[in-house]
Amino acid sequence: MAASLSPSDMPPALVAHHGSCSLLTPDGELLTLSSEDAVLELRQWPAPLVVHAPLTARRLGLPPLPQPTPWLDLLELFVFALPGRTMPPTVRGLAQALELDDNRIGSAEADLLPELADILLDRVATLRATPAGEEMAALAVRMEHAGWAWGRSVLAALGTGTSLPPEALQPGDAIRVWRRLPKWEDAAPRPPPANHPVSAADARRRLGEILGPDAETRVGQADFAGAASAAFAPRLVRGDPHMVLAEAGTGTGKTLGYVAPASLWAERNGGTVWISTYTRHLQRQIEAELGRLYPDAAERRRHVVLRKGRENYLCLLNMEETVNIAGARGAASGSLIGLSLVARWAGVTADGDLTGGDLPGWFGDLFGRGLLAGIADRRGECIHGACPHYQRCFVEHSIRRARDADLVIANHALVMSQAAWHAMDGDEAGDEDNIPTRYVFDEGHHVMDAADSAFSAELSGLEAAELRRWLLGAEGARSRARGLKRRLDDLVVGYPRLEAPLEAALQAAHALPAPGWSGRLADAWHSTTEAVTDVATEAATETAEMPGDHAASPPSPLALLGPTNDAALPNPTEWLLHLLGQQALARSTARAPAEGGHRPGAIECDLHPVADAVLPAAAGLARALDRLAAALRTLVDRLLERLEDDTAELDSATRERVEAGVRTIRRRALSRVDGWVSMLRSLGAPADEGATPQHIDFIRLDRREGQRAGEHDVGLHRHWLDPTIPFATVLAAPAHGILVTSATLRDENGRTDGEETERAWEAAEARTGASHLPSPALRASLASPFDYQRQSRAFIVNDIPHDDIGALAGAYRTLFLAAGGGGLGLFTAISRLRAVHQRLSQPLEEAGIPLYAQHVDGMDNATLVDIFRSEANSCLLGTDAMRDGVDVPGRSLRLVVFERVPWPRPDILHRERRLHLSHGAPGAYDDRIARLRLRQAFGRLIRSGGDRGVFVLLDRRAPSRLLSAFPEGVAVRRAGLRDVARDLAAFLHGHENGEDGIPSSPPALS
Structure with missing residues (x-):
């Protein structure tokens, strides 16, 4: 090997499973330990060699590792040595990516990790004398100074120290990859397409x-x-x-x-x-x-x-700002290490796609999702032609391509x-x-x-606060947010006709939720609940003391409170959101935030009939939003006038900036504000009795990601009753063929x-x-x-209690063990998935079956599917995203287990569509949705002519009328768990042993 870990510095190597670990000591002894014993052993030695440090720490029951991580994570070394390549983040996945044969990989335990490290360091060493080697050396010096665990080994492989000669590429320049990326160049517009047909014979021939x-x-x-x-x-x-x-x-x-x-x-x-x-x-x-x-x-x-x-794409301007901030912090910086690896990748990527492209999907697991969010254009603040990196922009390049x-x-x-x-x-x-x-x-x-x-349209706290931030930028907090004034800057400065509407728009934006709105709403709801309780108690006491019939009709506690605006809510949007939240809480049976309720999507209610206090608050907000829209519309009109009046003075880059600015204001601000005003003005319109509505309006209280306990977002939502109407009008009708x-x-x-x-x-x-x-x-x-009669079986287990999590987990364990792995478990609720995973992970690991789970393992769906595909005997638990769009041919997927019939969620949207779009057969409408979902789930099972698989539904209440969802020839049998496990094992393993058709297929249920 050209480079390797020094035997004297050999760290322990660790592979963590659920409840057990494979540990290679520095003395070369391979141990199998419990997680607790492995943690004790690690205290005696230096930081271990691992694959996927954050996941390893979670499986050991350790707190999140600090950044930079002290552990030697082979995934970090892989990204550095082989940027622009992806692979499943497991020992086996890494070994296969490095082209080790199956015999050498074996059971992929800890003893394989030192060899994988040597191979990667050898790859680094082979690039020493190339231009890439110069870049790698400069980045490695920067990363070593930032505390990268691999820094010393990588620099040794590159044959350099922690300082570089003056003529070499320097660390500060190496991380500024935007300086080295190629520029795109504009070309003449493409003429409109011709209209020559393609016949069926032509298509067959092609x-x-x-x-x-x-x-x-x-x-x-x-x-x-x-x-x-x-x-x-x-x-x-x-x-x-x-x-x-x-x-x-x-x-x-x-x-x-x-x-x-x-x-x-x-x-x-x-x-x-x-x-x-x-x-x-x-x-x-x-x-x-x-x-x-x-x-x-x-x-x-x-x-x-x-x-x-x-x-979804890397924003070079955001990366530059992030690099500057990370550099200013100095010393050890996990973000600086992550950014250096992004720079290494950015120099080779095909399209700059941060999500699902050639940057591994697990990269965010290593350095935090916030790092990738901070270097993407997730805030919609692109300044287009004013950006110094505009001609190197990945997004603009893909648009032109x-x-x-x-x-x-x-x-x-x-x-x-x-x-x-x-x-x-x-x-x-x-x-x-x-x-x-x-x-x-x-x-x-x-x-x-x-x-x-x-x-659809949504007037919520998060949406409105996001628009305020987009318009005003950062307001006191530490943030890189750029407001509209900063983005337009030199386009309007010195032009009073442009400065005036811009300032008016920024002033009007203060009607939107100010920073801290979520906490203020939570406090206001809590205060209102306490006040109503006090008023209700007092009113009840006074009423009880009244003579005669007055005792039968006590006054309304909310009426006694009155509609006065709470001084703690500083603008009309927050006041309306507060009232909408009150209405939702009053009409819902779910636990309120003040009572500890926090389940996502837990509180939902119809907008109509609208509470009395809501209408004047909505009218006030509509007037405020009208002022904002008028100012923005004036700004847009005058920007367009400048394009027309200053034709001779504007260069092409400035013209493009003006056009992009107009387009962005319309799309990100005006379209949203106009939609909100339309919703607010229609609140007071009475519903037309007996008529089919065009829209469905409702209120929802949500606990969103990033909100603290007790804080909820509240929103007014409007959906089309039939959303294919705007689809057909806006997209399909203007097209020529679909x-x-x-x-x-x-x-x-x-x-x-x-x-x-x-x-x-x-x-x-x-x-x-x-x-x-x-x-x-x-x-x-x-x-x-496919020959489904020969290649597949389907069962309904009829002896699992409906709401017994322990029995459900036991059923999954029994079925996955009977299949020997290769199982995809599908759930209709995240809570049940997590509860089953908690009971299932260790027993499966002890049987040699790795278990992975969406919403548990902290990895994106694509990474989980990649792992599942590469580990033939692993199992994967997931929800809707795993039900369709996943292609796993071969033995890696031979069993699909669905925990219950996937009925549609009984929310307000479904209720109204079921009522108005079912043509008088709401039950059939529900059945159709469930059957289509079952078909999609079954479709994951057989992906090629050589596949063989079993589908199991763990819902004994499944009606027979749904079983036509399965392809013709698929036999569906109701049986107890023991019989199903025996028969699926015989069917799957009998095929592996050269037998066929075991057991014989019973007739399909009618």
Whole structure:
């Protein structure tokens, strides 16, 4: 080895499981200890060698490690040695990434860690004489000074000391990676696309070219490509796009099936097709599959762009400010170490994506999510052309690449937001959005969910306080927040016509919640509760002393308090939020904040009938917001006037800044304020009895992340009753062609007659917005090629008590052990997931089955799935995000266990949609949602022709009418836990032993 850990300095190596540890002592002795004994042993030796230090500390029951961590975390060394690469953050995942063979990896215990460290240090040493080596040396010196545990070993591998010669790259320059990144250059605008069609035969032929002559033949894939081509026909009538609904069973190969006509249309017409997904998992899967179409990475980068919202990317200006702050603190700094590793990654990243790109998803676990949040544009404060790093900006680069790309892979939220912004801005939208004419919506069963989020409005404490911070910037607290005045700065200074409306807007912004609003609301609710109690007691006493019938009708305690504004609430927004919170608390049975209630989403109530004190408070806030909107609108108009009047004086960079400023004010401020005013002005309008409402208005009290105990956010929420109406109006109608595809577009309820088939398609059209378009959608259905009768089994366990957590955990333990791991446990509530995990982790670890869990392990979902995929015998617990969009073929996923029927959450939104959109059959509406969710969960199980798996539902109350959710041929049997465990073990392990069809499949339940 060119570099290695010195034997004299050999630290202990540690791998922590749940309740036990593998420990390699400095003397080379490999021990298996309890967590408690391992902690005692570690006190005798220097900081250990580990993989994923924060998770290791949690499993040992230790408090969070300080920053910089004193432990030698191999993940930190991996990011330094191999930036821009990802891998599962486990011993096995690291060993596989370093290309060790399975025999050497073995059980991946602590004795493997020194070898992995040597390999990584050897990689560092091989770069010593390269330009990368110079950068690494400079960064390592900076990190060593900041207290990096690996500093001395890395510097030894690079053959340098803690100081560098004057002619070398210096540490202060090395971390300022923005100085070395390439600049983008603008090109001429792309002409509008032509309208040459793509026939079904063309699409099939392109698919064959992509697959190649030796590819596996998938039944239905060519048919799917032919059907998808209809979405790329020339539009005949404005406002009437070609819409194709294509349901493609799991394994059809729908990704390349729609890529074939999409890529061919883009090539022929010089246009861009936007492919939209609901989950990040699928975005990256599609990007990877496009390697079949563009095998050369450079060519793929020219033709394919992955787009996300700005908040997902590294902001170079925010990084510069963070680096300066961290440097000013001096001495040891965990953030400086993390920033140095970000600088190392930023020099090689493909697109600067901090979330789900080539920065490992576990990076935030090591250095804190706050580090990544601080260097992204999560506050919406981009200053565009005024930024000194504008021409190196990752976001701007991806926007420009997307203008000339053939295929853009985005997500539903971004696609719908862009369409809404374009509709709002009209001809002044600029070309940032590059509004497409052709869309593919994969995971199309989520179109309604995404539209519900994109087109809803929320006037809450957090939203309003965020707008105030965006307008005013930091107000006394230590913060890097830049206000509107600072961002516009030289564009308005010296121009009185611009300065006046800007100052008016900033003054009007004081009507929004001031810093500390959450605590003031909590205090006000607590005070009101105490006051009402006192007044009620006094009123009851006085009433009891009244003669005659007066004792039967005591005065209202709230009426006795009166509507006077609390002096502790300094502005109209806080006063209205206080009153809305009072109404929610008064009408809810949930525990109030003052009583210790803090469950997220725990308190919700209808807006109507509106409490008397709310209406004047809403009117007062509406007037205040009108003043803010008027000032901002004047500012926008005068900025546009300056563009027109000062044409000869403005250079292109300044023009672009003005345009970006106008666009940002409209999108981040005016659209939000206008929506709030509309909500507030409609509060007093009485509901039209018997009419179907267009919107659903309600109040919600939430405990949000970052709020202290007793503090809640309160908000007035407005959702479309049918959110596919704005989706169809804003996005679909202006498009020329749209393909919506999924494995679960339609609900299957077991009936096969023509009337029922039509009903299923009509319901799918209603959920995707197709029913709101002039022409009917083209329908296509392609069956899965899998033999579910041979490859799968399904069971309902009928002897597990409904609300017994101990019995539920015992059932999961029994089933996971019977399968030997490879199990995905799905839950409908986070609280039950955590309770089961607490009881399950140690018994499984003792049996050699690692257990991971969403909402427990502190890792993002993509990282958890990567670990699960790489550890063939591990198990994973998760909620909705794991129910669909997760692709784990092979033995790593051979068992899915669902704790109960996934009925829709019985909240106000569901109540109103169930009432008005169910066509008189609310029960059938609930059933349809549950069946589709069961289909999505089952769809995780069989992902290839060689897979074999078992689906288990632990809900004995599951009605038989829901079982048509499973694919044709899947046998569903109700049995006790013991019999289910025996039969699934025989089915799974019999297959591994060369047997087939064990046990024999019973008839499906009707």
